[in-house]
Amino acid sequence: MTGTAVREKGRLRSALGWVAIAAAVIVFALLIGALSFGAPDSRGGLDPESAKGSGTLALAELLRDQGVEITVTRTRADAVAAIDDDTTLVMADPYSLSDDAVSALIEPARSTVFLSSASRLLRLLDLGENAAPPASGALSVGCDAPELANVGTVQPDRFFSPASGVEGCFTDDEAAGLLIAERDGVRTALLEGSGLLSNEHLAENGNAALGLALLGQTDHVVWYVPSFSDTDIEAQSPDTLATLTPEWVTPAILLLLLAGILAGISRGQRFGRLVTETLPVTVRASETMHGRARLTARAGDSAHAAAALREGSLRRLAARLGLAARSTPAEVADSASDRLRIPRGALHHLLDGPLPENDSELVDTARRLAELETAVDTAVHVERNTP
Incomplete structure (x- = not known):
């Protein structure tokens, strides 16, 4: 194969790569648009002008x-x-x-x-x-x-x-x-x-x-009928590194990064072929998790396992709902109920009720917690992308 053919083949691969990236960007944009236009109507829950099942x-x-x-x-x-x-x-x-x-x-x-x-x-x-x-x-x-x-x-x-x-x-x-x-x-x-x-x-x-x-x-x-368009609560943006440092720090960092990139380009060499190298033995971080899970299963302690699952769900739900890390289960349940427009009683029982006593109830609790996290994540994602 001549050098010209090799160069042509390389150009073709590069062009196909750019086409694949462009297609991925277009698909992502269409997906975001579909989620935005398909966002649920803000009216519904206990709204006197809504004929939906949750309206009044x-x-x-x-x-x-x-x-x-x-x-x-x-x-x-x-x-x-x-x-x-x-x-x-x-x-x-x-x-x-x-x-x-x-x-x-x-x-x-x-x-x-x-x-x-x-x-x-x-x-x-x-x-x-x-x-x-x-x-x-x-x-x-x-x-x-x-x-x-x-x-x-x-x-x-x-x-x-x-x-x-x-x-x-x-x-x-x-x-x-x-x-x-x-x-x-x-x-x-x-x-x-x-x-x-x-x-x-x-x-x-x-x-x-x-x-x-x-x-x-x-x-x-x-x-x-309450709504976010009629609110007196002003959003407060947290302090960032840029607001806490002097104004000259950011340009200086950018200049140093640019200088490093230019130095790397001028002094760098072309990468050769990838070399296979035997990696040292490593211990997976997940082995500790699996070990604790096996101990809990051997002890038959369903309540302890459910408490760990509930604690993790409360921490993740609080982060997704914009609540403080130390929010109580009742506050997390109320916020999730408002976002999902579902009755609060079931969420209070799931997040702050009695712990399961057997493996069957533990499996059901884990499934319901996973479904709640998925629903809240979807609702928050839709709200953030709603114009």
């Missing part, structure tokens, strides 16, 4: 049939402007608002109903704490609230321990599915409504009657 359009229409006027607002200013003396303020967990903004929003309302719960709301409103769900299914009212007398039975998804002066309804073993506080003429109610009042579950048990009883006590309902 059915409940809103039932209220209108009862003669209740509903004003749907998507900004705090519109919500405050629409509130009057005969108004019930309704909203899901205002995750995009600071504590001060939440307090300012509910201050002019004499009656406020929160349709989804969060640990922050329980603390901010001094309503109580999270509680473990009881073993029983559907529960009766179990409180003295007159508007709930004809509701019947419901099956709450999340339970709470009422604070002092807070009335708990749908109770079992001192755990309540609905909290009602009457303080200085201001009424506040909180429940986890995603499994009770959404379009998908409204026809079950006494859920529809519960929604009408909570939201239909006044002739006017102001329904505030």
Whole structure:
């Protein structure tokens, strides 16, 4: 083979390599575009204008049939402007608002109903704490609230321990599915409504009657829908090496790198053929992990293995959700529930509930943790690529 043929063959290989790189870039761009255009609608979870299974359009229409006027607002200013003396303020967990903004929003309302719960709301409103769900299914009212007398039975998804002066309804073993506080003429109610009042579950048990009883006590309902477009929380960028060093350091580093590259090009030699060399014996880092796993399996300690799996999942979920490394399991569960728009009760049980007692429950817990991490990673990836 002549030198010309060898050079032509080399050029062909180089051209094919560039074509492969260009094709990979195009495929990646198309994939990103598909994910961006296929991102889920921001409306949905407990939205009174959403007909999806997680929306509450059915409940809103039932209220209108009862003669209740509903004003749907998507900004705090519109919500405050629409509130009057005969108004019930309704909203899901205002995750995009600071504590001060939440307090300012509910201050002019004499009656406020929160349709989804969060640990922050329980603390901010001094309503109580999270509680473990009881073993029983559907529960009766179990409180003295007159508007709930004809509701019947419901099956709450999340339970709470009422604070002092807070009335708990749908109770079992001192755990309540609905909290009602009457303080200085201001009424506040909180429940986890995603499994009770959404379009998908409204026809079950006494859920529809519960929604009408909570939201239909006044002739006017102001329904505030929280979103990231209406937030008062300013993003804070962490300090980087560039912001902590003098301005001349970065140009100096770049100049030194450029000088090193030029020196390497001028002094370097052409690489020859690859030489096969016998590598020394190495010990894999994974052998320690496998050894500990074998010890745990031999001991049959399912709870210890599940605790290690849960700790790793909590650490990774906190990083993906932008939470602090020391965030509690309840905070991680609340944030993941808001991102995935799923009921909080199941996530609290998975991330902070009892540990499995046998290998079958351990396998199920590991599978559910892996599915949760995959779902959160996909949701965060979609949000970052949504224009």
